Amino acid sequence: MSELRRSRYVERVREATRSLFEDLLEQNRKLCLSLAMLGQGRESGPPELGELERWRTQQQSLLELLEAADRETRSFEEQVADVERQNSNLATLYAAGHALHASLEREQVLAAIQEIVINLVGSEQFAIVRADEQLSPLALFGVPASRLAGLSPRTGIIGRALAEGRPLALPRAVPGDATGVRVCVPLVAAGETRAFVLIFGFLPHKGELVPLDHELFALVGSQAATALHAAELFAANGAGSA
Amino acid sequence: MTRKILLVDDSATVLMMERMILAAERFEVLTANNGLEAQEKARREQPDLILMDIVMPKVTGLEACKALRADPTTSHIPIILVTTRGEPQTVEQGYEVGCNDYVTKPVNSSELLSKIRNILGATQ
Numbered sequence: 001m002s003e004l005r006r007s008r009y010v011e012r013v014r015e016a017t018r019s020l021f022e023d024l025l026e027q028n029r030k031l032c033l034s035l036a037m038l039g040q041g042r043e044s045g046p047p048e049l050g051e052l053e054r055w056r057t058q059q060q061s062l063l064e065l066l067e068a069a070d071r072e073t074r075s076f077e078e079q080v081a082d083v084e085r086q087n088s089n090l091a092t093l094y095a096a097g098h099a100l101h102a103s104l105e106r107e108q109v110l111a112a113i114q115e116i117v118i119n120l121v122g123s124e125q126f127a128i129v130r131a132d133e134q135l136s137p138l139a140l141f142g143v144p145a146s147r148l149a150g151l152s153p154r155t156g157i158i159g160r161a162l163a164e165g166r167p168l169a170l171p172r173a174v175p176g177d178a179t180g181v182r183v184c185v186p187l188v189a190a191g192e193t194r195a196f197v198l199i200f201g202f203l204p205h206k207g208e209l210v211p212l213d214h215e216l217f218a219l220v221g222s223q224a225a226t227a228l229h230a231a232e233l234f235a236a237n238g239a240g241s242a
Numbered sequence: 243m244t245r246k247i248l249l250v251d252d253s254a255t256v257l258m259m260e261r262m263i264l265a266a267e268r269f270e271v272l273t274a275n276n277g278l279e280a281q282e283k284a285r286r287e288q289p290d291l292i293l294m295d296i297v298m299p300k301v302t303g304l305e306a307c308k309a310l311r312a313d314p315t316t317s318h319i320p321i322i323l324v325t326t327r328g329e330p331q332t333v334e335q336g337y338e339v340g341c342n343d344y345v346t347k348p349v350n351s352s353e354l355l356s357k358i359r360n361i362l363g364a365t366q
Contacts, residue, residue, distance in 0.1 A: 088352075094258075112255065116255060
């Protein structure tokens with residue numbers, strides 16, 4: 001939110017308040033006048049019907065003015081909250097991308113993927129596996145290796161994610177699905193799926209997946225594979241031991 | 243006046259994310275990677291608020307919170323704990339060692355900023 005926009009908004013609110021204050025003073029003056037007339041034994045008679053109607057109209061205008069100011073304030077607050085949310089999402093994606101490319105050590109890249117899934121997505125039950133027929137585990141967190149038994153890269157959510165080459169997420173656990181995989185993120189580099197991140201569950205307090213979660217899955221899917229590939233090339237060239 | 247916040251987490255990714263969110267709101271941000279470093283920085287820098295992860299190596303967030311409360315030079319500093327677990331038992335432990343509030347991971351920025359503003363507003 002720019003300073004100019006804030007100062008313009010503050011100026012508009014000040015102007016509306018000033019106008020409201022002046023109207024209230026005018027109404028107060030008229031009421032005092034009426035009371036004075038009544039106190040004098042109604043020498044001048046009751047206020048005319050036309051005068052009462054004008055007062056009612058003025059009061060209606062004031063109410064509408066207040067409602068408009070209230071609506072504008074709410075709209076402004078929503079805009080501020082929206083900008084904060086966007087800033088936060090960008091910060092999260094930037095931090096995740098930075099973490100993935102901060103090292104050329106394979107273990108560090110795997111640790112970065114785990115940090116993202118635990119801290120930014122909110123899961124403590126997941127596996128990072130190679131995209132081979134056995135789905136060989138590269139890292140396990142909160143699940144035993146036996147949890148991978150029976151999983152195949154050809155069927156279920158993993159098979160579909162592999163075929164489509166993009167992350168897939170189930171909004172909720174599917175009854176009767178023995179695999180229990182809720183999210184499958186294929187890690188794709190140079191058009192080839194090299195590994196998968198399989199998420200089996202989320203932290204108990206985490207509600208539904210939000211758009212930022214899907215952005216994170218897409219980022220991990222594209223950037224983690226590149227980072228892992230770079231780390232493997234780096235190790236294969238013997239640079240790590242130089 | 244710029245308010246100073248000390249972020250404590252062993253995850254560089256989380257520290258970077260929290261730093262960016264708070265810096266955008268014009269807070270001055272300091273960081274520490276564990277509970278021990280947090281105690282040292284808190285004594286030296288006297289931040290207006292500490293945002294601290296619970297699960298950390300060396301000294302956990304709960305232990306550090308207890309130590310900060312026992313130290314007269316840091317006992318007044320408000321502490322928000324960050325937990326991956328929102329269960330009542332974890333939350334209760336946090337309050338027992340003297341935290342002012344808590345947030346759960348993954349951190350919701352709106353909730354976090356609201357809690358920080360509430361606490362800093364109340365201590366002004």
